[in-house]
Amino acid sequence: MSKMPVGGLVPSTTDNATRHAADHAGEFAADLVVRNAKIHTGDPGRPRAEALAVRNGVITAVGDDKDMATRVGPATRVVDALGRRLIPGLNDSHLHVIRGGLNYVLELRWDGVPTLRQGLAMLREQAARTPKGQWVRVVGGWSAEQFAERRLPTVAELNAAAPDTPVFVLHLYQSAVLNRAAVKAAGYTRDTPDPRGGQIVRGRDGDPTGMLLAAPSALVLYSTLAKAPVLEGEDKRTSTRHFLRELNRFGLTSAIDAAGGFQNFPENYSTVAELAEAGELSLRIAYHLFPQTAGQEIADLKRWIDMARPEDGDEWLRLNGAGENLTWAAADFENFAQPRPELTPDYETEFETAVRLLMANGWGFRLHATYDETIRRDLAVFEKLAAEGLFPAGNRWLFDHAETVSADSLDRVAALGGAMSVQNRLSFQGEAFVRRYGPGAAADAPPIRAMLERGLTVGAGTDATRVSTYNPWIALHWLITGRTVGDLVVRPPHNRVDRHTALAMFTEAGAALTGEQDIKGVLRPGCLGDFAVLSEDYFTVPEPDIPHIEALLTVVGGRIVYAAAEYEGIDEELPPVSPEWSPVAHFGGYQSVPRTGISGARQAELLGQAVAESEQHRQWRARRGLAPETENPVFDPCFSL
Secondary structure, X not given: OOOOOEOOOOOXXXXXXXXXXXXXXXXXXXXXXXXXXXXEOOOOOOOEEOEEEEEOOEEEEEEOHHHHHHHOOOOOEEEEOOOOEXXXXXXXXXXXHHHHHHHHHHEOOOOOOOOXXXXXXXXXXXXXXXXXXXXXXXXXXXXXXXXXXXXXXOHHHHHHHXXXXXXXXXEOOOEEEEOHHHHHHHOOOOOOOOXXXXXXXXXXXXXXXXXXXXXXXXXXXXXXXOOOOOOOOHHHHHHHHHHHHHHHOOOEEEEEEOOOOOOOOOHHHHHHXXXXXXXXXXXXXXXXXXOOOOOOHHHHHHHHHHHOOOOOEOOOEEEEEEOOOOOHHHOOOOOOOOOOOOOOOOOHHHHHHHHHHHHHOOOOEEEEEXXXXXXXXXXXXXXXXXXXXXXXXXXOEEEEEOOOOOHHHHHHHHHOOOEEEEEOHHHHHHHHHHHHHHHHHHOOOOOHHHHHHOOOOEEEEOXXXXXXXXXXXXXXXXXXXXXXXXXXXXXXXXXXXXXXXXXXXXXXXXXXXXXXXXXXXXXXXXXXXXXXXXXXXXXXXXXXXXXXXXXXXXXXXXXXXXXXXXXXXXXXXOOOOOOOOOHHHHHOOOOOOOOOOOOHHHHHHHHHHHHHHHHHHHHHHHHXXXXXXXXXXXXXXXXXX
């Protein structure tokens, strides 16, 4: 194996055949060649390879190292993968990437932090450097179950860590904890009424305590966070570029933006549009449009239909349709610590108008739907429109989340030409789901295998950044093992998928959801040059180590957009994080922790398996006369005479 990560495949001047190939290399010369790799192509025609070449952003060759000689010219960059695993670039099918980018450098990330003690220490340090008027905000990507302490911070702990600086700590879409300064900055008093579907927790004196509850609507959490200062001008571009680089760190090359609350079109989309125009995006984005104002949804959709059409844009930035909400009244909320919300009995009237408008104008859509009760009501509307020929009509549409979707509903989705997108929300909320609905319901939340068995396209994603972390390897681990970040097994083997299937859900399926399956999600000539070289071999690393995988090299369209370890310094330069006091400037994003080996509980589980296997082997030998029928008594010389 070569020890140098950059180099190799230099044509020899003493070999006539190679010299002849070099003379003609200009015609075929690649911009980038990666060699000496274990390539998983995702292409059934050639599932494995050693090397690939990219020219003008597109893969021109996939094969063995020797096949690349004619692709190397004077200007070709040749990268040695050092025998590492190379996979197609990951595609998160449900990521709030635009909103996440606009706020990334303002947020203190607890993603991956193993203890609450460490999280509070980070918060205390950040509060000391945060200027007056700004907030310290911890916004998603973590769960109390990931901490050794298995609990949230208290209001008293936040007050002690930051007596004067407002602190807002969001826990999933369940609750938020505010210190005294944040309660004041948000303007909450004993006279502030509870918002619809939310609760401002009050003490015996009637004053707000600092706890906010989604009961079950998360709008109280959203609206409070919206009171904090936002970035302006060039800082928004810098923040977005650093967030995209952070996603590249984990091998992400594409994402489908699911829009979301407080993400207005077109103003909040202008930053990614400017970066796309300047050629500074390092992640391909297909985005959705989400009406923000209740009662104005149909007017917004009509206005957008007149402004744009799905697939407007290019392979870097393109419109993919409407959603994940079409009308606010049809949206259920996923606070599994609270009962399922009861939606209004007549939301179908406006919802039907929205769906009819989209389908008649060639717009696809996606729908946030947590519960089967909501999905059944939506499907009844679709089936009514199907009688008029509007389903299936070639428009891409899908349900997101679908934790409690039934087998009957999946059959109806398939009949109407729909698709599914699942996220690892139960990595972070699995314990709450089990407490409310029981382990039986959790075993099929969502029923991934049932979806796949019906031939549905099932994309995988994270729903980052305000619930799950944006690290896709946490989601892949959940798909494969059914385990939460707190190590609770939620989904049994019958509802898990193997590693190849999980990866396809994060590559090929995501491409299909944007109509790009012919150019994305696999590595073959003619496809976009999007791939990642991994720190560990995803296909052979022990299951507990899957969440620790990162990319060492991420390439999008032949551009090296992220490089680490031996490759450090060959990626594109970014401007420094601004403002200087940003938590990202001091702590970075996802907090990787050294592998400490398997947990004690997992070690005991594996030891038990080993003992059982050893006894089965002894019995096998005994049946063949290779060992005594009964085990020899244990002999301990310490107790012998």
